[in-house]
Amino acid sequence: MTVTLTRADGSRERLSDDVLDELSTALRGPLVPGSDTGTPEPRAEWNAMYGSRAALTARCTGTADVVEAVRFARSHGLLAAVRGGGHSVAGLSSNPEGLLIDLSGMRGVLVDPERRLVRVQGGAVLGAVDRETQAFGLVTPLGRVSETGVAGLTLGGGYGNLDKKYGLACDNLVEAQVVCADGSVRTASETDDPDLFWAIRGGGGNFGVVTTFTFRLHPVGPIVAFAGVMYPLEDVAAIERGWREYADAAPDEVTTAVFTLTFPAAPGMPEIIHDRPVAVVAAVHSGPDPEAGMRVLQPLRELGTPLFDLSQPMPYAVVQSSFDGLFPRGGHRAYWKSQYLDELTDDAIDALARLSQDRPAPLTLVNTFRIGGAVHAVDPEATAFAERTSPYMVSFDTMWTDADQDEAAIAWSRSAFEEMTKYGNGRVFLNFTGRQDEPLQAGTDTAFGRNLHRLGRIKAALDPDNVFQLNNNIVPTPD
Numbered sequence: 001m002t003v004t005l006t007r008a009d010g011s012r013e014r015l016s017d018d019v020l021d022e023l024s025t026a027l028r029g030p031l032v033p034g035s036d037t038g039t040p041e042p043r044a045e046w047n048a049m050y051g052s053r054a055a056l057t058a059r060c061t062g063t064a065d066v067v068e069a070v071r072f073a074r075s076h077g078l079l080a081a082v083r084g085g086g087h088s089v090a091g092l093s094s095n096p097e098g099l100l101i102d103l104s105g106m107r108g109v110l111v112d113p114e115r116r117l118v119r120v121q122g123g124a125v126l127g128a129v130d131r132e133t134q135a136f137g138l139v140t141p142l143g144r145v146s147e148t149g150v151a152g153l154t155l156g157g158g159y160g161n162l163d164k165k166y167g168l169a170c171d172n173l174v175e176a177q178v179v180c181a182d183g184s185v186r187t188a189s190e191t192d193d194p195d196l197f198w199a200i201r202g203g204g205g206n207f208g209v210v211t212t213f214t215f216r217l218h219p220v221g222p223i224v225a226f227a228g229v230m231y232p233l234e235d236v237a238a239i240e241r242g243w244r245e246y247a248d249a250a251p252d253e254v255t256t257a258v259f260t261l262t263f264p265a266a267p268g269m270p271e272i273i274h275d276r277p278v279a280v281v282a283a284v285h286s287g288p289d290p291e292a293g294m295r296v297l298q299p300l301r302e303l304g305t306p307l308f309d310l311s312q313p314m315p316y317a318v319v320q321s322s323f324d325g326l327f328p329r330g331g332h333r334a335y336w337k338s339q340y341l342d343e344l345t346d347d348a349i350d351a352l353a354r355l356s357q358d359r360p361a362p363l364t365l366v367n368t369f370r371i372g373g374a375v376h377a378v379d380p381e382a383t384a385f386a387e388r389t390s391p392y393m394v395s396f397d398t399m400w401t402d403a404d405q406d407e408a409a410i411a412w413s414r415s416a417f418e419e420m421t422k423y424g425n426g427r428v429f430l431n432f433t434g435r436q437d438e439p440l441q442a443g444t445d446t447a448f449g450r451n452l453h454r455l456g457r458i459k460a461a462l463d464p465d466n467v468f469q470l471n472n473n474i475v476p477t478p479d
């Protein structure tokens with residue numbers, strides 16, 4: 001067997017049997033060539049546009065395997081992708097002509113209830129963490145879809161249903177084990193390797209492969225107050241005005257967003273919303289008394305005349321997987337765009353209302369998130385994640401199923417984004433980006449702002465050859 005792989009400089013390298021045997025022997029997990037389609041992929045890429053298998057995959061079973069794979073990539077100058085949850089919207093963990101370092105077998109989650117910490121391996125998905133931590137009535141704030149990877153989400157910041165009260169996923173990180181480009185294994189925390197610790201809290205996968213995350217835990221659940229109110233999409237401009245008024249005054253226990261979409265006519269969904277465009281006003285109140293929380297959320301249920309109202313006290317773990325059905329792995333083609341707003345003006349709401357009624361496919365979402373509280377309490381320079389002031393973020397989660405629609409759907413997403421630049425502050429959330437013909441550095445200047453310079457220096461110190469470049473890429477910039 002021979003395998004030809006793309007190198008980081010764009011050239012191709014043909015690997016002989018001997019070279020592959022050497023790597024295969026060094027790994028505990030299997031080394032799988034792309035031609036071996038008989039061996040199922042443990043975790044395929046989420047975005048169907050990037051579904052092809054990597055030319056060669058190292059399925060890692062632990063940190064030692066990751067070290068071997070990184071050393072191999074570096075010594076051959078290979079372009080290497082790293083896969084955690086595989087939920088990169090931009091397909092950054094796919095590498096059809098190169099090497100994939102696949103952590104999807106590294107899913108361990110260990111809770112220490114006394115110290116209120118959870119240790120999570122680099123390939124775990126959010127649902128696995130919520131499940132284990134909820135067994136102790138504890139949580140660490142993660143995202144809203146249970147199959148998203150902890151790794152990519154946290155390294156890029158990580159918004160979710162608890163962020164106003166407890167901050168971003170990266171704000172709750174207390175320690176990480178990282179395999180750097182030279183194959184060294186480092187422990188990063190406030191006291192050990194503080195530059196690396198600063199950089200991985202928002203700076204993405206640029207600095208190495210994180211094999212273990214340790215997060216702080218908080219007491220939440222098992223039951224929380226949940227609002228999920230479906231209003232007719234025609235009413236979205238009025239609904240969103242009322243929602244804005246509520247969200248601007250809501251306590252930090254309330255994290256809320258508006259999603260517009262068309263639910264499929266799926267069994268289990270109420271018939272009244274089958275194939276019906278809706279505006280979903282969603283919120284979680286994370287306080288200890290769910291009934292009291294429901295009273296706080298009540299105004300969200302009275303913003304208009306709902307088609308259907310799912311609001312009720314609910315297990316936190318159920319809330320965390322309530323949107324899963326809309327985002328099947330490999331089920332959609334996707335290209336997302338997002339931007340932050342300093343103010344959600346009436347004109348911005350009217351533009352969003354127009355765009356949400358002009359979506360290119362039923363499963364395309366137009367979302368408005370209220371951000372604040374603990375996210376804004378962190379100094380913009382305290383972590384690499386620099387966006388600490390904008391109260392709103394808008395995202396166009398453009399999703400469709402037919403490859404013939406690629407061009408039109410991507411063009412719609414870009415033009416919707418352009419239209420919103422009139423109301424936005426120019427900054428973007430890098431975890432919600434498509435890629436296509438855009439360079440890997442796209443958006444990093446506005447997303448990182450003043451932090452980009454420090455990130456470039458840390459990248460130069462830890463990964464001068466840019467071994468880890470399939471990400472929102474930070475160019476190594478030595479002083």
Ligand SMILES: Cc1cc2nc3c(=O)[nH]c(=O)nc-3n(C[C@H](O)[C@H](O)[C@H](O)COP(=O)(O)OP(=O)(O)OC[C@H]3O[C@@H](n4cnc5c(N)ncnc54)[C@H](O)[C@@H]3O)c2cc1C
Pocket residue numbers: 046081082083084085086087088089091092093103122123142143144145147148149150151152153154155156157158159160204205206208209210211327431432470471472
């Ligand atoms: C359906 C869906 C829902 C989402 N919901 C949210 C949400 O609620 N909140 C939010 O903030 N974001 C959300 N996102 C965005 C998501 O956080 C990013 O796409 C994130 O990068 C996914 O992480 P992953 O590990 O699943 O991805 P992957 O595709 O595995 O990787 C994404 C990037 O991270 C790098 N990476 C992965 N694992 C590691 C590792 N162990 N060490 C170093 N680098 C690594 C990869 O190389 C790649 O550059 C969502 C995305 C999708 C598709």
